[in-house]
Amino acid sequence: MASSDLELLCSHVNEKTGNIKKTLSLRNCGQEPTLKTVLNKIGDEITVANELLNKLELEIQQQEQTNNSLKELCESLEDYKDIEHLKENIPSHLPQVRVTQRWVKGSDLDSEEPNKAVEPGPIKKFPKEQRSIKELPFITSDEFNGVPSYMKSRLTYGQINDSIKEINKAVISKYKILYQRKKSMNFVARNLYHRFINEETKDTKGRYFIMEADIKEFMTLKVDRKFLVILSILRHCQRLSEVGGGGLTPYVITGVLVSF
Incomplete structure (x- = not known):
């Protein structure tokens, strides 16, 4: 060791x-x-x-x-x-919403129920039997900000454009009936058709318009004080205008012409 x-x-x-x-x-x-x-x-x-x-x-x-x-x-x-x-950093200016246009075949007008809106779809060619249905354009954020506070009350930007969607549905439903062939109309559609014709005046001829009765017929919104305020805002933003005087008042979609 x-x-x-x-x-x-x-x-x-x-x-x-x-x-x-x-x-x-x-x-x-x-x-x-x-x-x-x-x-x-x-x-x-x-x-x-x-x-x-x-x-x-x-x-x-x-x-x-x-x-x-x-x-x-x-x-x-x-x-x-x-x-x-x-x-x-929201942009001070947002692009304007363009007016959209929907094309409806004459055969579609006959086959669908009179109070349903036409769904948009990609159409490459326009058939001979067709009618153009143009919609109320949405308001932009700049336009909404330009509305006086006393007029807006507690309404929001989204509520205004939601109401525009409902108005567009009413316009489409109404003019689908007007474009429909009479022989294919049921009893309800025929009565509505005659009412629409009777409501036509020289001020509304060639223009899209709806009446208060159309709002009640085709829309889910109630025609109450809140809705009347929304109509005032749409008039202020030049989306709607009232023509005629006394009795029933047509609400015309400003700047949009009917294409027959």
Whole structure:
């Protein structure tokens, strides 16, 4: 055996012997009354320290969870900043909404119910039997902002354009009946047809218009004070105009001509 190995072995034996001596010494100290009280206090302190360490570990776990939640919140705030940037940089001018036009086949007018609107579809060629139905254009955000506050009341931009959708449905339903062949009309459609013809005047000839009775017939909206305010806004935005005087008032779609 080399001398270095022998020295390591002696050192290890001496270390173990020293630990045994310390253990025996501590055991003997624990038997003395004065030292036993001190050892009990040390044990109590160790127990308290252990409880504090457990609480500290729980607190660290909670802090880690809070930190993870804050990271997720920061990530979501980045998206919110983008939204705020878009909100603060809305273009001052939005493109005008173009007047749309729908083409209805004569055969479709005969086959469908008189009070249903014609659904738009891609048409490459226009058949010989056809009628054009043009719609009321939506108002733009600039136009809505230009409406006086006292006139808008609590109405929103979306509510105005939703009403325009309903008015367009009424216009389409009305003129589908007017374009329909009489021999294919049922009793209800025939009565409506005659009413539409009787409501025609020299002021409305060649123009799209609806009456209050058409609104009640084809629309789900109620003709109440709120709807009358919407009509006032549409007149202000030059979407509708009233012609004639006294009795029944036609609401003409401004700038849109009937194509026969």
